[in-house]
Amino acid sequence: MLHTVAVPLIDGFAPFEFGVVCEVFGIDRTEDGVPPFDFRVCTPEPGRPVQAGVGAAMTSPFGFDQLERADLVAVPAYAIRAEYPPELLDALRAAHARGAQLLTVCSGAFVLADAGLLDGRRCTTHWRHAEEFSRRFPLARIDPDVLYVDDGQIITSAGTAAGIDAALHLVRRELGSEAATAIARRMVVPPQREGGQRQFIVQPVPERVAESLQPLLAWLSERLDTDHSVAEMARRAHMSERTFARRFLAETGTTPGRWLAAQRVLHARRLLEQSPLTVEEIARSAGFQTAAMLRHHFRRAVGVSPADYRRSFTQCP
Known part of the structure; x- marks a missing residue:
């Protein structure tokens, strides 16, 4: 059962992907029959702002210790970096070890992979980052063609709006179709989309071919x-x-x-x-x-x- 939802933020977080998890889990939908969530945004140092990638900042009274008691840890997209904060990786490993659900949006998959949580697992991320992801994390089984991958305890999603699909899927799986449909109706999005990322990938005519052909x-x-x-x-x-x-x-x-x-x-x-x-x-x-x-x-x-x-x-x- 999903009750407590924690969202860790670090510098370079993407506002839209953060907004996706806020919209699905952070708004009171009880009048529509959706059970309430105890929604907590967590930062490395409570009270100290973290910078978004668009010049804004977010301040929260909660720290990463809140991940210890969350039923779901929802990781939004961050600017991709060589290394992520060790305290975040440790908190994610601990949450996973005690059985918390983990959800990533877009490049959030890089964080779970850096924590070693996607080794041997099928997963996805934005199609533009799939090649880099494969190089950095060869033990993860990346699928760049899908909107999201449900691998049980961990759900990873593709770029941007695919996070909505993954979050609604998680709600549907844990709380039933009525709850997912109610949230989707309020968001004015389809409860479940067809297709995958392949329709969005640019596929130009090959340019680098040998002269002879x-x-x-x-x-x-x-x-x-x-x-x-x-x-x-x-x-x-x-x-x-x-x-x-x-x-x-x-x-x-x-x-x-x-x-x-x-x-x-x-x-x-x-x-x-x-x-x-x-x-x-x-x-x-x-x-x-x-x-x-x-x-x-x-x-x-x-x-x-x-x-x-x-x-x-x-x-x-």
Whole structure:
């Protein structure tokens, strides 16, 4: 049962991610049927302000000792640093050892990983930080494609608004769907979103390819609506099919078929964002022939349907 919620703050905390946990756990929703939380913001030195990353500051009467009795420790995003305060890491380890739930938002996962609490665990963080996270914490099993990961005692979430999804999931898991829905309704957000981070990740056309295949790749990129066999591509590259397949893999990191599918999905994303074309028309323009085939490849690559992606990212009036 969630009753006491502690939020540790250090210099460089992100106001939005801090606001997410305040909004879900720090506001009295009892009139909506949500059990009250004993919500405590904790700082290294009670009464001494900690600086946010946007020029503001926060002062709290509570110190990190409050983490010792919290049912949930919610770690917001902080500016990523080489080392985190030892007193914070020790408090998090102690909270975890006695069975407290731990929740991170965005780069807050770096803190738990620095404390050794994500070793061997599946977890996530903002997709822009995933590569750095993997280098620093190779024992953690990072999944950069999801909005959040529920690994039992520890829940980690992706960038910014994904913290809302993770927090509401935790409320739903611990207190039931009615409580989560009531909080979501007051926040004017969906109680549960579909999809993952893949729909937000920028995927440009590869620039760093070897010179020998660059003309072919450019030629293919201009003719995505046409079928291209490996034999045809090999002839245009003046290679045997076996040599072409080997060279293509070495220079692009994937097979011709997968490369074409990825470029067609990228083209479809642009059209969904910038054009009023129907999904059927976009499917033909991108070389998928049918809307069903586009939906299949698009959902596998991006994590959501073309229609859902368009609703989120359309630039058309």
